[in-house]
Amino acid sequence: MLLTKAEIRQVILGGAVSLVGIAGFVGLATFALLLSSGTSSILTAVFEPYILRVLRFTLLQALLSTLLSVVFAIPVAQALARQRHFPGRIWIIRLMAVPMGLxxxxxxxxxxxxxxxxGILNSLxxxxxxAEPISIYGLSGILLAHVFFNMPLACRLMLAALERVPAEYWLMASGLGMRPGSIFRFIEWPVLRSVIPGIAGLIFMLCATSFTLVLTLGGGPAATTVEVAIYQSLRFDFDPGRAVALSLLQIVLTAVILGGLSLLPAPEDEGMTAGKAVRRPDGQLLTARLADGSVVMLAALFLGLPLMSVVLAGLRSDLMKLLSxxxxxxxxxxxxxISISAAVLALLISMTLVSARRAVLLRGSAAPGARAFFAATGGASSLVLLVPPIVLATGWFLALTNFGDVSVFAPLLIVAINALMSLPFVMRVLEPAFIVHKRRTQKLAASLGVTGWARLRLVDMPALFKPMLTAFSFAMALSLGDLGAVALFGSDSFVTLPWLVYSRMGSYRTNDAxxxxLILGLVCLLLTIAGTMGPARREGAFHA
Structure with missing residues (x-):
């Protein structure tokens, strides 16, 4: 054992404190929701025609958004997979990462x-x-926005799956003289079919819990999702009973979706390969190149034009006036x-949970309690998926209403909610890097007696700096651009950049917005770039 019993107890205690803190924060918000309205009134509210209509629209727009995102992603992923030497291919793939961090x-x-x-299209x-044939508001606008954000995600995941197809498959396809239709049927479709359920489930989850897009582009009561209805019930109608019913309905909805996602099979391995260079027979013909090039360019325009519009519109505004x-x-x-505090809190919580999970493994106990603790520390980061940020904010809003002005507590609540919102990503970045690093260095560091602060400074920080920077920058960017947690608490005395942008849009000061x-987008982009920087890890140092 490389850690003493006292050290293991300390590490496990730290993980337990973080676990209790997360469970308490989420649990108290949920308890406040249950306490704010009686069971009978909740059941009555749930079956109101308005709430049933909101639920139907939530599921409908999520289903249509998922279908469109997946269907449009397939030809783009195919084209990028076929044309490995397409001019600017790497930049187009990078462009597809921008909406995910925007x-x-x-x-x-x-x-x-x-x-x-x-807009440009309607003007043309x-x-x-x-006469204005296209409307960005309502269901059509929501679908368009969801495809803009989720089609690149689906495309990148499909492309990664297609690029894992062994080169020997393409060699055999070439030898058999297979035509593009047969290649899709016997090689590409089996690969895509194995990953599409997981991709579709993830996108459906994102669309069903969408808040900012629906709030901005919904266009009225006829195009309202459950999360936006929660916000409207408290912000405009101040109807706590309806907000509680909607919040509990949202929890049930996310629980059903997460349960369905857990039942999806894992993608199958494509097979063994000798690592030969991939030469696809279906992308060599001139007609294939022209068709693939057209598909890729249309996708690049669909994604690039809105981003260019933000830049040009931002440059046309009076930036000096705004900065003054x-x-x-x-x-x-x-x-x-708020973003720095949320990112630091997410890092601290993640490190305590990851360390506690490793300590449980080192202890080697097979007791049910140890296994339950290990599973709980791993699943704690996913609680925010079960209870979305707007539901957490609603619960705490109702809980703190009796203590005076809720806006006094707003900064602390938003920091905690944003930290939990980024926790799944931070955990997934830090845990693999932490485990690999400890496996490589623990024996040598223990034999040299390097412990405590010296180990942290000389061994751990040089190796873990880059993954910690990546996790920190993403958590900070996510918090910086978040509107959902701020929506209930924003006021004249408590304003964040996203809330200021939304307020200027609502007051028709579009140039200012x-x-x-543009300023907010540039800051988030710089944070994303910063997450990929940092000193290279010295692979040869402190290996066991």
């Missing part, structure tokens, strides 16, 4: 700039004599303080 509100502004009433159609406003610096300071969106 604040949702900025993406919505970019889509409005292209598809909105005064008006020149042709058509006191409210900008106040909101920027608030957002920066465009400029603020």
């Amino acid at each position: 604040p949702v509100l900025i993406g919505a502004l970019g889509l409005i700039g292209i598809w909105g009433r005064l 159609l008006l020149e042709l004599g058509m 406003e006191r409210i900008f610096w106040q909101s920027a300071a608030t957002s920066l303080a 465009d400029g603020l969106a």
Whole structure:
């Protein structure tokens, strides 16, 4: 055993404290929801025609968004997989990563700039004599926005699966003279069929819990999801009973979706390979190259034009005026303080949970309690998936209403909610790096007597700095661009950058909103880039 019993107890205690803190924060919010309204009134509210209509629309838009995202991603992934030497291919793949790290509100502004009433596309159609044929608001706008954000995710996952197909498959296909239709049927489709259920389930989950996009592009009561209805019930109607019923309905909905995702089979291995260079026979013909090039360019335009619209609209705004406003610096300071605090808290919680899980493994106990603790520390980061941020905010909003002005507690609540929101990603980045590092260094460090602060400074930090930086920057960017947790607590005295952008949009000060969106987007982009930087890890150091 490389850790003493006292050290193992300390590490497990730290993990237990974090676990209790997470469970307590989520549990108290859920308990407040249950306590705020009686069972009979909840059941009555759940079966209201309005709530049933909201539930139907939530499921409908999630289903359609998932279907469109997956269907459109298949030809793009096929084209990128076939054309490995397509000019600018690597930049197009990188472009597909941008919407995943972009604040949702900025993406919505970019889509409005292209598809909105005064957008580029409608302006061109008006020149042709058509009277505003495209509407960005309502169901069509929600679907368009969800495809914009989720199609790149589906495409990258499908492309990764297709690129794992052994080169020997393509060699045999070439030898057999298989045509593109046969190649899709016997090689590509079996691969895609194995990953599409997981991809579709993930996208359905993201669309069913969508808040900012629906709030921005919903267009009224006819296009409202459960999470937006929760916000409206408290922010505008102040109907706690309905908010409670909707929140519990959202918890049940996410639990059913997560349960369904857990039942999906894992993708199968494509087979053994000798690692030869891939030469696909179906991408060599001129017609195939032209078709694939057209598909890839259409996808690049679909993703790139809204991003370009944000940049151009932001540059046309009076940036110097915005930078001179006191409210900008106040909101920027608030957002920066919240995002840094949330990222630090997420890192600390993750490190205590990861360390505790490793200590349980080192202890080697097969007792049911040890196994339960190990499973609980692993699943703690996923609680925010079961109880989404807007539901957590609603629970704490109702719980703290009796203690005076809720906005006083807003900064602490938003920090905690944003930390939990980024915890799944932070855990998935840190745990593999932590386990590999400890496996490589623990024996040598123990034999040299390097412990405590010296080990942290000389051994752990040089090796774990890069994954910690990646996790920290992503958590900070996620918190910086979040509107969901702030929506219930935003006010004149408590303003973040996303809330300021949304407020300027709501007051029809679109030029200001465009400029603020550009600034916020650049900051989030720089944070994303920073997460990929850092000193290279010295692989040869402290290996066991």
